[in-house]
Amino acid sequence: KAGVTQTPRYLIKTRGQQVTLSCSPISGHRSVSWYQQTPGQGLQFLFEYFSETQRNKGNFPGRFSGRQFSNSRSEMNVSTLELGDSALYLCASSKTSGGAPNEQFFGPGTRLTVL
Amino acid sequence: GEDVEQSLFLSVREGDSSVINCTYTDSSSTYLYWYKQEPGAGLQLLTYIFSNMDMKQDQRLTVLLNKKDKHLSLRIADTQTGDSAIYFCAERSGGSYIPTFGRGTSLIVHP
Numbered sequence: 001k002a003g004v005t006q007t008p009r010y011l012i013k014t015r016g017q018q019v020t021l022s023c024s025p026i027s028g029h030r031s032v033s034w035y036q037q038t039p040g041q042g043l044q045f046l047f048e049y050f051s052e053t054q055r056n057k058g059n060f061p062g063r064f065s066g067r068q069f070s071n072s073r074s075e076m077n078v079s080t081l082e083l084g085d086s087a088l089y090l091c092a093s094s095k096t097s098g099g100a101p102n103e104q105f106f107g108p109g110t111r112l113t114v115l
Numbered sequence: 116g117e118d119v120e121q122s123l124f125l126s127v128r129e130g131d132s133s134v135i136n137c138t139y140t141d142s143s144s145t146y147l148y149w150y151k152q153e154p155g156a157g158l159q160l161l162t163y164i165f166s167n168m169d170m171k172q173d174q175r176l177t178v179l180l181n182k183k184d185k186h187l188s189l190r191i192a193d194t195q196t197g198d199s200a201i202y203f204c205a206e207r208s209g210g211s212y213i214p215t216f217g218r219g220t221s222l223i224v225h226p
Contacts, residue, residue: 004157042216042217042218042219043158043203043216043219044216045213045214048212048213055212056212056213058213090157090158092157092158097212098212100146100163101146101148101160101163101205101207101214102160102163104160105160106150106157106158106159107157108155108156108157109156109157
């Protein structure tokens with residue numbers, strides 16, 4: 001079956017703009033988690049959505065938001081972009097919220113560059 | 116808060132064994148796991164271990180857990196050039212759905 005897909009794969013924006021990233025989970029998966037990966041901070045959890053509800057949230061400012069649709073697809077939005085938002089944004093899907101590690105699958109990521 | 120530490124780089128010769136080490140601080144960790152990330156790709160779960168286990172072997176991979184020292188290691192036997200990647204250690208406590216990742220160890224395999 002198809003894996004987790006993320007669009008777009010690459011994105012270039014300028015400071016002050018906003019951006020929306022999309023993640024389509026594996027069919028049947030209802031949980032989508034988002035992570036930010038940077039060389040300086042490593043992998044950091046942003047938030048998790050399950051059945052259209054935000055279940056968990058990491059320590060990021062309110063400029064970072066997300067949502068999940070009834071088909072489990074999820075989007076994350078970053079407003080008023082800063083240079084430090086340049087990162088690889090990864091999403092991961094699983095059938096349930098908080099399941100075992102082998103139940104979570106990652107997408108290839110969206111590489112966001114802020115100029 | 117919780118912290119996971121890994122060395123940044125490891126260089127080995129093809130055919131040798133690689134050992135990637137990780138230390139963590141959360142004594143309530145339930146799951147400890149290893150991910151592999153190849154260039155341009157997301158994270159691929161390699162293996163994971165419950166905190167009540169000492170060792171887990173899966174083909175060329177051996178995970179050792181020392182709970183007393185909060186030390187986790189991943190041994191890759193007969194390392195191949197295709198094993199070149201970044202390896203992330205992660206832990207998750209039973210009360211949290213959110214894993215804490217290390218910064219990743221870049222494994223370079225040379226002929």
